[in-house]
Amino acid sequence: MGIFDDDFYSTKVSRRARSTSSKDEFAFSNKKGMRNWSNVRIAFVASFTSAVAAVLLFVLVFGGGGIGPGSHAASVSASGSASLEQRTIQASAKVRPAVVSVINEQTVPYGLAPGDGTQEQAGSGEEGQIQGSKQEVGVGSGVIFKLKDGKAYIITNHHVIAGAESVKVMLVNGEKREAKIVGSDQITDLAVLEMDGKDIKTAAEIGKSSKLQPAEFVLAIGNPLGLGDSLSMGIVSKTHRVVPVSLNEDGVYDWQQEVIQVNVSINEGNSGGPLIDMDGKVVGINSMKIAEVGVEGLGFAIPIDNAMPIIDSLMEKGYVSRPYLGVYTVDLEQYFAQKQQEEQAAGSDGKTDQGAGAASGSEESDLPELNLPDEVFNGVIVLEAVGPAKDAGMKLNDVIVKLDEKSISSTLELRQYLYQTKHIGDEIKVTFYRDGKLKTALFKLAEKTKDE
Structure with a gap:
């Protein structure tokens, strides 16, 4: 009977076939060997059909990915990995041209080296400053979300451009452009920038953060530690988390921020960049991380569903209307x-x-x-x-x-x-x-x- 213990695939002849065979024998009794020939033919056809069906079923179940123990699991695993890898590449390629670096420029005191608070003699090298000149005091990320009337509009964090006397934006190709602040909101830590949209063809597609599920794969794209056009990948740890924040950075919590918790690497400079799903849609704006010794994999992003009403208000009024x-x-x-x-x-x-x-x-x-x-x-x-x-x-x-x-x-x-x-x-x-x-x-x- 072979592999399958089932009459459909067996070489047995049904009762109906046997009955028909008897009638044929009675009617054509003068043809010797007809019954024997008929049985052989039936057996051959049934065996051939059984073999073909077995091969087809084997291919469907095992995917043709080899023979022997474990071949099915290996085939499925390889297929799944290739699919995820391809989706990751496609999603990042879709959004990367719209991701920018945002540079906060301010006038620094004479001889003050930015970032570390140390004093150096003016003109004594790259860190030396000229009194009254504007210097980079902070670098973050942003994402182009709208192209209109020759202008490109960028979402970023409020804290990325806070105190800026001027703002520059660096495109993915390394080109720098002047930008102006359309509006900014400290409460939600969101801001909108405007710059010349010449030759810019890509605006990121806005997704739905409400559709995110725990353990779903997501990507963060931005400018961590000044290393522009960087990607990191992880999963959604929790779709809704409330974290206390100190708006004045005085250690007193005076607001609570609703965020998406992810285990994606979020480092200094990632702020303001997009968190995207595997369809290449923006589902969050990377905002903060827990920066304490022994704490890993705790990054947070502002849900895009919460962000867009704020962005719309900033675009319309330059501020968020509140009581x-x-x-x-x-x-x-x-x-x-x-x-x-x-x-x-x-x-x-x-x-x-x-x-x-x-x-x-x-x-x-x-x-x-x-x-x-x-x-x-x-x-x-x-x-x-x-x-x-x-x-x-x-x-x-x-x-x-x-x-x-x-x-x-x-x-x-x-x-x-x-x-x-x-x-x-x-x-x-x-x-x-x-x-x-x-x-x-x-x-x-x-x-x-x-x-x-």
């Missing part, structure tokens, strides 16, 4: 921490540690007396009131504890409540302490402009 309360604040928790540090520095026996005393300084000894009730530990202190808050009568050292009926314990919570639940023109009730007395102010939220 504006009109207060600059510091957390009450910080006030208590500084006050405790001041008391510890002073010491109960008058013996002040030199280091602690130097650290506290005169500024900490000038902390205002807020005269808060003993049960009040959370809130934000008003450092300055402007716009609608000033018009409503709020002043320096007022301590905000509620917005509407929502308790507020930090600047982060204040921003979150405003930006996530309120709109321009909405009324808001602010509850605050002034000289130990609880007060309220009711006013309308204004629009936060670019200058504010």
